[in-house]
Amino acid sequence: MTRPRILVVGAGFAGVECVRRLERKLSPDEADVTLVTPFAYQLYLPLLPQVASGVLTPQSIAVSLRRSKKYRTRIIPGGAIGVDLKSKVCVIRTITDEIVNEPYDYIVLAPGSITRTFDIPGLTDHAFGMKTLAEAAYIRDHVISQLDLADASQDPVERASRLQFVVVGGGYAGTETAACLQRLTHAAVKRYPRLDPGLIKWHLIDIAPKLMPELGDKLGSSAQEILRRRGIEISLGTSIAKAGPEEVTFTDGRVIPTRTLIWTAGVVASPLIATLGAETVKGRLAVAPEMNLPGDDGVFALGDSAAVPDLAKGDGAMCPPTAQHALRQGKHVADNVIASLRGQAMKPYVHKDLGLVVDLGGTDAVSKPLGIELRGLPAQAVARGYHWSALRTNVAKTRVMTNWLLNAVAGDDFVRTGFQARKAARLKDFEYTDAYLTPEQVRAQVEGSGRPE
Numbered sequence: 001m002t003r004p005r006i007l008v009v010g011a012g013f014a015g016v017e018c019v020r021r022l023e024r025k026l027s028p029d030e031a032d033v034t035l036v037t038p039f040a041y042q043l044y045l046p047l048l049p050q051v052a053s054g055v056l057t058p059q060s061i062a063v064s065l066r067r068s069k070k071y072r073t074r075i076i077p078g079g080a081i082g083v084d085l086k087s088k089v090c091v092i093r094t095i096t097d098e099i100v101n102e103p104y105d106y107i108v109l110a111p112g113s114i115t116r117t118f119d120i121p122g123l124t125d126h127a128f129g130m131k132t133l134a135e136a137a138y139i140r141d142h143v144i145s146q147l148d149l150a151d152a153s154q155d156p157v158e159r160a161s162r163l164q165f166v167v168v169g170g171g172y173a174g175t176e177t178a179a180c181l182q183r184l185t186h187a188a189v190k191r192y193p194r195l196d197p198g199l200i201k202w203h204l205i206d207i208a209p210k211l212m213p214e215l216g217d218k219l220g221s222s223a224q225e226i227l228r229r230r231g232i233e234i235s236l237g238t239s240i241a242k243a244g245p246e247e248v249t250f251t252d253g254r255v256i257p258t259r260t261l262i263w264t265a266g267v268v269a270s271p272l273i274a275t276l277g278a279e280t281v282k283g284r285l286a287v288a289p290e291m292n293l294p295g296d297d298g299v300f301a302l303g304d305s306a307a308v309p310d311l312a313k314g315d316g317a318m319c320p321p322t323a324q325h326a327l328r329q330g331k332h333v334a335d336n337v338i339a340s341l342r343g344q345a346m347k348p349y350v351h352k353d354l355g356l357v358v359d360l361g362g363t364d365a366v367s368k369p370l371g372i373e374l375r376g377l378p379a380q381a382v383a384r385g386y387h388w389s390a391l392r393t394n395v396a397k398t399r400v401m402t403n404w405l406l407n408a409v410a411g412d413d414f415v416r417t418g419f420q421a422r423k424a425a426r427l428k429d430f431e432y433t434d435a436y437l438t439p440e441q442v443r444a445q446v447e448g449s450g451r452p453e
Contacts (some may be wrong), residue, residue: 004341006341009110010270014303015108017329048173050142053361055412059136063392078100079432081437088298119428130264131429147163150192151194172356177262179360180360188412206236223366223367235252282307284306291332367379367383
């Protein structure tokens with residue numbers, strides 16, 4: 001008899017935790033485990049703003065999946081672009097652009113999320129995202145290059161536009177991105193004697209009435225006060241009406257001359273979920289508390305792409321798309337896959353939220369661990385301590401701690417690598433959202449009627 005085939009889609013927090021637990025708890029002859037991911041590393045997303053600002057190096061938050069010799073999971077370098085639940089086949093586009101059918105007995109869907117965009121003229125052509133390692137590294141290059149180009153320009157209008165920066169999204173990603181990059185430009189401009197520091201302006205805007213409402217009124221107000229003290233202009237109840245190469249128009253009518261628009265206004269489930277033809281909740285796959293798909297044997301989903309009931313909160317709440325839930329869901333779904341494999345009862349997922357941490361750079365932070373409100377250095381210690389402990393390997397922990405210590409002692413550096421020297425890249429160039437199939441194309445591919453166009 002052939003061994004059952006377990007296919008895990010996605011190498012984020014949820015997918016990697018699931019794979020590692022499956023490897024620990026299953027004997028080699030009990031099942032074959034396969035992981036589908038375009039990149040053979042697990043990215044620690046919450047620290048991306050610190051990569052963009054140069055506090056951390058890119059490789060310090062990209063934990064290699066091939067470093068250890070003890071892991072036996074087969075890694076397929078590519079992306080899942082469709083799933084046929086009836087035939088139990090996952091359609092994969094490999095990094096060589098070959099489309100292959102991968103059969104499975106059990107599938108764990110953890111493809112994560114993509115940046116949520118809206119039908120705003122010019123948005124995907126002119127905005128940057130903050131969802132991938134490449135974007136974070138690229139944005140750092142871009143921001144520093146704006147200082148260089150402003151310094152070289154003889155046109156005061158061009159100089160002013162290059163020194164204005166707009167971040168859309170008042171959640172954790174947007175707030176931390178604006179805070180960390182503002183610190184970088186504030187420190188860097190001191191090395192440009194021809195530039196007036198007063199010309200550097202950061203705008204943080206969000207359509208919501210509050211900044212990071214999950215923190216509560218007091219901590220949210222503290223975060224706003226810290227940012228405004230630094231000179232970041234915060235506009236709430238506002239969004240983008242249109243974006244151009246040299247200016248952005250706000251919905252309140254203001255036109256901001258800028259060459260830098262960073263879009264962090266939320267996320268949506270991976271387009272892979274739409275290929276299943278199954279029930280969704282706001283785009284996320286509707287699953288049972290055990291994280292299995294009702295009515296489809298051997299299908300599990302978790303993380304950002306799954307609407308997992310939050311039994312700790314009740315009242316029909318769904319688990320938020322956060323790292324702490326994804327980490328625990330990964331382990332729990334692995335246990336349920338094993339239980340299903342062995343004919344045992346599965347258990348529902350329950351986790352009480354541990355709190356929130358927001359690192360604003362330097363000694364500024366706000367945190368709410370276990371409901372306790374913290375500000376300043378204590379909050380910074382909690383935020384960095386949480387992130388450090390959540391890193392999966394000792395190598396990653398050592399790199400991150402070394403980077404933090406070096407930055408604290410030696411300060412920022414302002415080197416740009418030249419990533420953006422040849423061709424500009426924007427939001428639409430990083431997440432490959434046009435690669436997915438329709439349910440009809442998935443069926444055609446599985447039935448062997450040819451490569452989908």
